[in-house]
Amino acid sequence: MQKLTGNILLGHQKKYLIHIDEFNYFNGSLKLDKISYFIITTNNTDKYIFVEQFCYNSDGHIYSILFKGQTAKHLSHIILHLNQLNIIVSIDHALYLGRELMKSELTIILDQQYIQD
Incomplete structure (x- = not known):
């Protein structure tokens, strides 16, 4: 059994990783869904997401x-x-919605103001 010292991945496993910064980009264009859109609000007093x-x-x-x-x-x-x-929600829209819902839930837990991206 190999001992892990700080690194979880072994040297030969690291070649499969892609630097996360390559995925953290925004090209500046916003694609709106042609079928629908969502507006998210929170009520921190009652602890509800709308x-x-x-x-x-x-x-x-x-x-x-x-x-x-x-x-x-x-x-x-x-x-x-x-x-x-x-x-019907596109995959991109579903992923966006998931991020925003988690963010809205965290703002309620932390008693912060929610601002939708």
Whole structure:
């Protein structure tokens, strides 16, 4: 058994790593979802996260769906897995939503103001 001294990865394993800075870039362009968008707000007093999804129907009219929950996990499940709501979200949008929901949950825990990116 090999003893680990500070490094978890062995030398030959490190060649498979890609420097994380290569992925931490933003090209400055924002791609909006053509089907819907989300507005996230928090209520630190009641400890709730509110997610309002604004959707466009086939006629181009807008309607909204309001979700309310206390954890990012709960809201993610409701928004992305309830098929009866017929919600379609791109992978990029789902990842963004997950990050923002975690951030909103942390702001409630830390009693901070939530600002959506």
